[in-house]
Amino acid sequence: MAGVVESREWHLTAYAPEGVPTSDHLKLRTVPLSLDVDSIPDHHLIVQNIFISVDPYQRTLMSGLEDGLYFPQTKLNEVVSATTIARVIGSKDSSYREGDIILNPFGPIAEYCVIPSALHLRKVDPASELPLQEYLSSLGLPGFAAWVGIEVLGDPKPGSNVFVSAAAGGVGMFAGQLAKLKGCRVIGSTGSDEKVKLIKEEFGYDDAFNYKTETDLDAVLSKYFPNGIDIYFDNVGGEMLEAVLNHVNTHARIPVCGMISQYKKIWTERQGVRNLLNMVGKEVRMEGFLVGSHLNRFGDFAKEMESYIKEGKISSKLKIYHGIESYLESLGSLFTSSNFGKVIIEVKK
Amino acid sequence: MAGVVESREWHLTAYAPEGVPTSDHLKLRTVPLSLDVDSIPDHHLIVQNIFISVDPYQRTLMSGLEDGLYFPQTKLNEVVSATTIARVIGSKDSSYREGDIILNPFGPIAEYCVIPSALHLRKVDPASELPLQEYLSSLGLPGFAAWVGIEVLGDPKPGSNVFVSAAAGGVGMFAGQLAKLKGCRVIGSTGSDEKVKLIKEEFGYDDAFNYKTETDLDAVLSKYFPNGIDIYFDNVGGEMLEAVLNHVNTHARIPVCGMISQYKKIWTERQGVRNLLNMVGKEVRMEGFLVGSHLNRFGDFAKEMESYIKEGKISSKLKIYHGIESYLESLGSLFTSSNFGKVIIEVKK
Numbered sequence: 001m002a003g004v005v006e007s008r009e010w011h012l013t014a015y016a017p018e019g020v021p022t023s024d025h026l027k028l029r030t031v032p033l034s035l036d037v038d039s040i041p042d043h044h045l046i047v048q049n050i051f052i053s054v055d056p057y058q059r060t061l062m063s064g065l066e067d068g069l070y071f072p073q074t075k076l077n078e079v080v081s082a083t084t085i086a087r088v089i090g091s092k093d094s095s096y097r098e099g100d101i102i103l104n105p106f107g108p109i110a111e112y113c114v115i116p117s118a119l120h121l122r123k124v125d126p127a128s129e130l131p132l133q134e135y136l137s138s139l140g141l142p143g144f145a146a147w148v149g150i151e152v153l154g155d156p157k158p159g160s161n162v163f164v165s166a167a168a169g170g171v172g173m174f175a176g177q178l179a180k181l182k183g184c185r186v187i188g189s190t191g192s193d194e195k196v197k198l199i200k201e202e203f204g205y206d207d208a209f210n211y212k213t214e215t216d217l218d219a220v221l222s223k224y225f226p227n228g229i230d231i232y233f234d235n236v237g238g239e240m241l242e243a244v245l246n247h248v249n250t251h252a253r254i255p256v257c258g259m260i261s262q263y264k265k266i267w268t269e270r271q272g273v274r275n276l277l278n279m280v281g282k283e284v285r286m287e288g289f290l291v292g293s294h295l296n297r298f299g300d301f302a303k304e305m306e307s308y309i310k311e312g313k314i315s316s317k318l319k320i321y322h323g324i325e326s327y328l329e330s331l332g333s334l335f336t337s338s339n340f341g342k343v344i345i346e347v348k349k
Numbered sequence: 350m351a352g353v354v355e356s357r358e359w360h361l362t363a364y365a366p367e368g369v370p371t372s373d374h375l376k377l378r379t380v381p382l383s384l385d386v387d388s389i390p391d392h393h394l395i396v397q398n399i400f401i402s403v404d405p406y407q408r409t410l411m412s413g414l415e416d417g418l419y420f421p422q423t424k425l426n427e428v429v430s431a432t433t434i435a436r437v438i439g440s441k442d443s444s445y446r447e448g449d450i451i452l453n454p455f456g457p458i459a460e461y462c463v464i465p466s467a468l469h470l471r472k473v474d475p476a477s478e479l480p481l482q483e484y485l486s487s488l489g490l491p492g493f494a495a496w497v498g499i500e501v502l503g504d505p506k507p508g509s510n511v512f513v514s515a516a517a518g519g520v521g522m523f524a525g526q527l528a529k530l531k532g533c534r535v536i537g538s539t540g541s542d543e544k545v546k547l548i549k550e551e552f553g554y555d556d557a558f559n560y561k562t563e564t565d566l567d568a569v570l571s572k573y574f575p576n577g578i579d580i581y582f583d584n585v586g587g588e589m590l591e592a593v594l595n596h597v598n599t600h601a602r603i604p605v606c607g608m609i610s611q612y613k614k615i616w617t618e619r620q621g622v623r624n625l626l627n628m629v630g631k632e633v634r635m636e637g638f639l640v641g642s643h644l645n646r647f648g649d650f651a652k653e654m655e656s657y658i659k660e661g662k663i664s665s666k667l668k669i670y671h672g673i674e675s676y677l678e679s680l681g682s683l684f685t686s687s688n689f690g691k692v693i694i695e696v697k698k
Contacts, residue, residue, distance in 0.1 A: 258629060259629060263626075276590070276611075279636075287635070
């Protein structure tokens with residue numbers, strides 16, 4: 001393939017310390033990109049993005065606040081990044097050929113781009129019967145995050161009482177299903193009655209509740225956990241974490257995957273968790289984690305999850321936005337309880 | 350030995366939800382106790398306490414607040430409990446003889462008492478060259494708590510940056526010294542300039558500061574930890590924990606032994622920790638612990654600590670109060686930064 005394409009990409013024009021980023025902060029621009037393979041350095045690839053993963057942590061890279069969050073802030077005027085499924089359309093690495101499909105973590109949110117070939121996480125087997133977009137969901141980092149939290153850090157036992165917040169979200173939906181497959185009793189929380197239904201009917205949780213219509217989280221947890229909580233898969237932090245700490249059993253585990261309730265606020269304005277002392281009396285282990293530190297287990301995860309998916313034991317729900325222009329809207333949807341399951345942009349059919 | 354003694358003991362007459370317990374809550378009473386061994390059940394011992402351990406957690410059993418703390422609340426009119434070093438003066442268990450010295454965890458704070466023989470943690474070797482009171486300090490639960498936090502949960506490496514709060518206290522003094530013996534760089538915080546001196550000169554910490562005369566904990570930690578904190582041995586919770594979470598390195602460990610700043614308050618009035626989100630980005634593991642869950646390692650600990658003490662590699666500081674009547678004063682001293690090292694009552698010479 002040769003010639004030049006007009007490629008659209010999202011870049012950051014201003015930081016958004018508060019609220020959800022808008023068109024004041026993120027703008028789409030069109031840049032020309034050569035598809036001539038001779039124009040790129042050795043060990044690089046020209047790729048065309050097919051699917052782009054939209055995740056809550058991306059918002060934390062646009063705040064301009066260097067307050068100990070996940071990764072360094074995106075620089076102003078730089079293209080924002082995401083994990084994508086991409087097709088190789090030019091290769092200067094003998095391991096890749098035109099037409100290969102790759103999972104590309106932290107690549108540019110662009111229609112086309114040039115990336116170092118060393119960065120990719122895996123090549124997708126062309127013989128795979130699974131839809132490509134599952135490599136950004138059940139078989140990608142969201143599924144892996146759920147697996148690390150439940151299976152590596154959570155130590156689930158048959159009969160363990162497991163609570164998952166943001167249970168209809170991209171990670172939460174798998175966390176609860178993996179815990180169910182280990183024989184646990186699993187309850188989820190989410191932000192709408194429609195999602196409560198989804199969690200119970202499609203993801204097979206034992207029960208679920210809508211935290212937005214509950215006035216007393218403590219009473220809700222007493223109701224759903226008469227025998228206390230053994231594992232809390234935390235996606236939200238804040239008030240819910242505080243409520244959970246009043247219901248933990250001895251030696252409870254709290255893998256913390258994220259704290260979406262906390263991303264929009266400057267830390268000194270966040271509501272503090274006042275009952276951490278309970279962690280001593282109940283000997284609770286709380287552990288923040290990033291999937292990048294567990295990549296040595298990715299193969300184990302992929303094998304297990306692929307068989308669950310093929311056997312129909314895990315259900316995956318996707319919310320697909322269309323066209324790269326939908327990034328702003330799809331990112332915002334993560335913070336308004338309006339999406340179901342994993343949010344993905346389909347860049348091009 | 351036979352006859353009847355007049356034994357004094359401390360009992361709880363009212364709960365103290367706030368502040369430090371006073372003579373309104375704890376009263377000394379005198380009860381007659383038969384020393385006739387035929388008067389006690391099988392597998393019981395009559396013991397005379399020699400030393401009584403005074404520890405911060407004891408205060409949490411007198412609040413009347415069932416808020417998830419360490420152990421069940423002491424019942425009104427019951428004798429309060431502590432770990433003691435006691436002499437057996439009558440035995441209905443063939444493993445014990447009159448004159449044996451035992452470490453008796455959670456026994457009555459009394460001059461004499463009858464206890465089930467199954468409860469003791471260890472018999473003290475009469476050939477031991479170490480002073481008996483060390484079995485309540487370096488060789489007892491405080492030393493063991495320091496060892497569990499640093500060596501079992503802390504994973505110390507040569508060069509690790511270690512911070513210990515309440516570093517002149519009964520547990521803190523050993524935590525820092527054990528970390529030093531593992532080749533770590535160790536900084537401590539405490540509540541008086543005199544104790545800062547003690548920590549540096551007697552306990553051999555690399556440096557120490559008085560948190561009471563510092564107005565900006567964040568700035569202090571920046572100064573003492575230019576390369577961040579790898580292990581925080583937490584004895585205090587609250588504001589100091591929040592400040593630490595702004596200075597943690599990736600994969601930092603926070604063994605939480607206690608949160609003395611939090612014991613006097615009803616939990617909803619405690620200051621919350623607002624920056625737990627940092628635990629995700631830095632993949633921090635925070636773990637509350639009680640020594641009772643680690644007793645299978647007590648033998649390993651005792652062997653290691655005894656050799657450190659005999660070789661003069663660990664320094665132990667005791668603050669001795671005299672007579673059982675001093676319990677109220679000695680307990681109060683734990684909450685006013687007025688004591689050095691481990692607080693112990695010598696009941697009888």
